């Protein structure tokens with residue numbers, strides 16, 4: 001590959017040097033090329049022949065592998081040290097030798113001689129980028145592992161040879177580089193994929209990565225290799241000799257081609273590259289795109305299945321990608337996919353009570369529709385959920401009645417999996433409560449006023465069942481006396497449906513809420529978002545604005561939603577990705593991107609404007625106090641507090657593992673310079689050469705697996721630390737879709753800093769308020785006690801709280817040390 005480059009014009013110094021030396025060699029019968037190559041070899045031999053044989057041989061071999069430009073560059077640089085490099089004066093000899101070693105055998109330069117090294121051709125990085133960007137897998141754990149590997153290496157780049165040398169810092173590496181089974185599996189797959197990608201380009205992976213392991217490190221490397229490749233390192237597939245190099249690496253995605261309406265010249269056309277495909281190239285997405293392309297976004301089941309199969313066929317034919325709907329019965333696969341509707345993007349509707357149509361569950365790329373939905377959600381949240389979260393149980397009889405009734409109150413929004421949720425009053429350390437109703441998934445608290453953010457339908461179902469059975473018994477009684485019973489039932493059902501459709505269906509909920517509110521003090525419940533949070537400069541240097549709590553916020557409170565106009569991912573890449581800061585504020589939700597910016601790519605910042613979402617300004621901390629939760633409705637992202645948050649604290653959330661953080665923390669001008677120069681960590685995708693998709697916030701947990709039937713496990717402080725580290729670095733890939741709130745892992749270091757910022761007066765007030773709130777709650781719970789018992793109890797509880805705080809503080813110290821380490825590792 002390198003030998004084919006033509007020689008660039010020689011500098012006058014080189015000509016002056018070569019001319020007198022080449023002529024005698026030509027006189028001996030050499031061609032001009034052989035003669036001047038021999039001159040360069042003479043320099044290397046003269047300077048390095050005293051070196052140990054392996055070093056000398058490696059240098060001469062490397063010289064032979066270089067192209068003419070590479071060789072001439074070596075002489076050019078030698079001439080900058082002295083005019084006669086083959087016989088340098090004594091004071092220059094060492095410099096020439098060091099230079100030659102550095103260029104020909106860099107792993108043997110004085111500082112690193114004899115150490116283990118990995119030589120990586122820069123072509124490998126191009127292959128790697130292409131695989132990571134275009135593969136349908138997200139390679140999360142493999143990335144993390146490689147990142148850890150690179151972090152523990154000293155790196156040297158030799159521009160003339162386009163080669164990177166990695167020198168592992170063995171003690172650190174042996175200590176840090178532990179491979180988990182899931183990582184090993186993923187890494188093995190990644191390497192198989194890289195090998196195939198190399199073969200497509202006519203290369204062999206083994207030739208792009210060469211390892212030289214010194215004797216003492218051999219055992220360790222051998223052990224690691226046997227974990228990653230239990231069956232031995234597979235040999236490279238035969239390189240594809242028919243390969244037509246793509247003019248630009250990024251033109252290789254099928255969708256670009258389809259949009260441009262031209263046929264693409266890509267190496268992939270020649271071979272069926274099974275593993276390289278765009279992330280969204282899967283069955284669900286093809287069905288979704290087929291529906292999206294229909295003018296009314298509405299099709300019958302058969303029409304939709306036909307359209308999806310045609311689309312799949314067309315792409316496969318034009319791009320060489322494998323089809324998504326395969327097997328003997330692709331129609332059945334498409335039909336099953338539609339029935340499962342795992343991502344909730346399809347809504348089935350009956351037209352004329354006969355034909356079932358499928359329509360998109362959202363209006364793509366429609367700002368007004370997105371605003372209307374967002375406002376509806378926020379209204380519901382503020383009217384229904386906030387009173388439940390921020391309200392306090394009254395002291396007197398009304399509060400007593402409320403507690404006696406032992407109702408379960410549910411929020412209108414929440415995770416799909418109630419097993420992840422907590423009773424509001426269940427502190428992380430409490431073992432359980434003793435009353436009767438089923439409640440919190442963590443403490444199994446029974447009978448407490450338990451805010452239970454269930455998926456609305458789960459709860460409604462039981463209530464409806466009750467109503468239904470009542471209706472049924474009523475109707476069956478009636479049916480004896482009245483022949484019109486069937487009609488009556490149908491009428492009732494359709495009325496119920498109609499009411500639900502018009503948004504009045506939750507009469508049960510409203511009634512329940514009214515009952516609850518009678519027993520609660522709602523005077524301190526916020527009315528608008530600006531009562532709860534405000535946007536101001538972040539506590540993180542150079543991070544721009546941040547979001548801060550304006551009041552104490554209890555754990556598990558849904559504060560709002562992340563606003564964004566839903567678009568298909570390829571649409572976003574095409575129209576929006578490079579517009580202003582669109583990629584900084586966009587969020588990936590399953591198959592859609594929620595675009596949070598206006599036409600010029602700026603977030604909506606006017607609090608009185610048509611749309612304003614303060615959560616766009618929430619900065620990142622992997623162990624933040626907030627979490628993005630997938631709501632029950634499609635494209636609904638709930639911003640939920642992970643723990644109790646105190647007034648003045650900055651709100652942080654984890655953006656997900658796919659985010660490119662390389663330019664963060666730089667001054668604005670610096671980072672925009674970088675963007676202008678197109679140096680953003682070499683990000684590319686196939687569409688337009690510089691997609692920001694790695695900038696996008698990822699809705700956490702959209703593809704995660706959890707053990708133990710989805711139940712979070714209690715963690716000791718020690719295991720918490722490990723878990724914390726893994727949470728920030730490893731996201732296991734699986735086919736299960738789940739949402740995940742990581743509650744109870746404790747506050748981050750920054751939260752402590754922020755606590756310091758709350759001025760003393762505020763703090764005092766807060767404490768009073770918290771005491772009052774907690775007192776209220778306790779009074780609510782223990783309302784049957786006498787006043788004296790109550791006082792005693794409160795004293796005891798205060799002591800308990802103090803002890804608990806101390807315990808927490810101690811564990812925070814440990815956790816925070818670890819956190820700093822992780823951060824540094826990541827920033828490195």
Ligand SMILES: C[S@@+](CC[C@H](N)C(=O)[O-])C[C@H]1O[C@@H](n2cnc3c(N)ncnc32)[C@H](O)[C@@H]1O
Nearest residue numbers: 540543544545584585616617618619620664665
């Ligand atoms: C969704 S915006 C958050 C609001 C942003 N700070 C602002 O002023 O508009 C995401 C951007 O905030 C910045 N950011 C977020 N978390 C950060 C952190 N921990 N450190 C540095 N910059 C951060 C990055 O520039 C990122 O692209």
